[in-house]
Amino acid sequence: MFKEIDIKKLKCKLKNSSKNYKENFNKIEKYIKSEIDEILKLKDSKKSIIPEISFKQINQRNTEIVESIKKRGCVIIRDVFENMTIEKLNNDLEKYIEENNYYDDQKKKSGLDNYFSDLKSSKPQIMGLYWSKAQMEIRHSENMLKVKNWLNNLWIYKNDEYEVFDPSKALSYADRVRRREPGDNTLGLSPHCDAGSVERWSDDYYQKIYKDIFSDNFIKFNPFDAKYRDKTTEFESPAVAHVFRTFQGWTALTEQGPNDGTLQLIPIAKAMAYILTRALLDDVPKDELCGSKLGKALSVNKQYHSLLLEGLISIPIMKPGDTVWWHPDVVHAVEDKHLGKNYSNVVYVGSTPYCKKNLNYVQKQAKKFLKGESPPDFAAEDFETNYKGRIKIENLTPLAKKQLAIEE
C-alpha cells in the first residue's frame, strides 16, 4: 500500500515557496509558449526539431549540438551500429521469439487465453524478454558504452556535496523489446513521464531538485544538474523504474518513421516546470495534481496541459542501428496506430550511470540474470528460464560482466 499523502497540505506548502504562485506560473508559461512557437515554426517549415548527431561525431567538439540537447532534452544518435550487425541481431531476436513460442507462453502465463482472439493485433507488442543475444549485445557493446558515456557527460555529475555518479562507467539496466506488427492499434501510450508521478511534488529530494521552480527562480533551474537525482524514492509499483537514468532510450532494429507507431516527444527539457506549477493553480481540485496518480506514470493531458501538448511531435525516420534518447523529465508518448507495412522493432536501452542507487539495483538484477528470470523492476513472468539461445554467464564479454556487476 502507498503511504498516505496529504496533497492539499503539500500544495499549500509549495504555493508558499513562491512570493506569488500565479505570477511564477505565468513566467514559466511564457517560456513554454515561446518554445512551443519555435517548435511549431520548425514543424511548418519541415526543419528538424530533435537534435541529431552521428555516432562518429560524438567525440568531436560540438557546442551547438550540446546546447540544443540541453534545451530540447532529447537527441537522436545515428549509426551506432552497422546495418548488417543489426539485421543479424534482429533476425536472431525474431528467431528467439518464434522458436521459444513466446506468444503461446505469454497467453498461458498471463491467463488470458480466453481473451486473446485470433486477430494478429491482439498479440503483445512489448515483450517480457530481457536476455536474448540481440538485447545483450546491443546493451553491452563498446559503441553503446561510448554513447552512454557521452550522454552522461552532458550532466553535471559533481557538486559541492558529492559525486553523483562516475561518468566513465556504466551499469546495464535490462529492459524489454518491442516488436510492433503492422496494423497494430493496441500499443498507444498517452503522453507521460516516467521516474515518478506524485513523487515529483512530494518526495523530499525531488523537492530539492525542483526547488528553483517553486521558489520563483525558474531561470536558474538546470534539468541537467544530477544533484539528488540518485536519491529520490519511488513508490513501489511495477510501472516505476528503481534506477536513475540520465536518459531513457531505444535502439531501432528495423526502419520506422512517423505513423509506424513510433515514439513522440515534447522536446522541451524544462517542461516539467510547467507541469509542476500548473498543479498549483486554482482550477485544479485542491487534493489533485492534474490527474497524476500514485504508482502510475505522470500524466500530461488535454484538460490541464493543452499548451504543452501542442509541442508533441513524432520522431523522424529511424534506420536500423539508430538510437533515440530522452531526459527523464521529457514528456513522451507512443503513436496509437502502426500504419506502416513492416514490423517496427526496438530494443529499450537507457543510460544508467555508475552510482550507488543503480549499483544496488544491478546487483539484484544480476541474481535474476543468472537464473534467466525477469529483472526486479518487471512483472515476474520469468519466460526465459528455459529458452533456447538465452545468454548465460559463460557467453558474457568482460564488459558485459562489469556492467552487470558480476565482476569488478
Ligand SMILES: [Fe+2]
Ligand atoms: Fe515512458
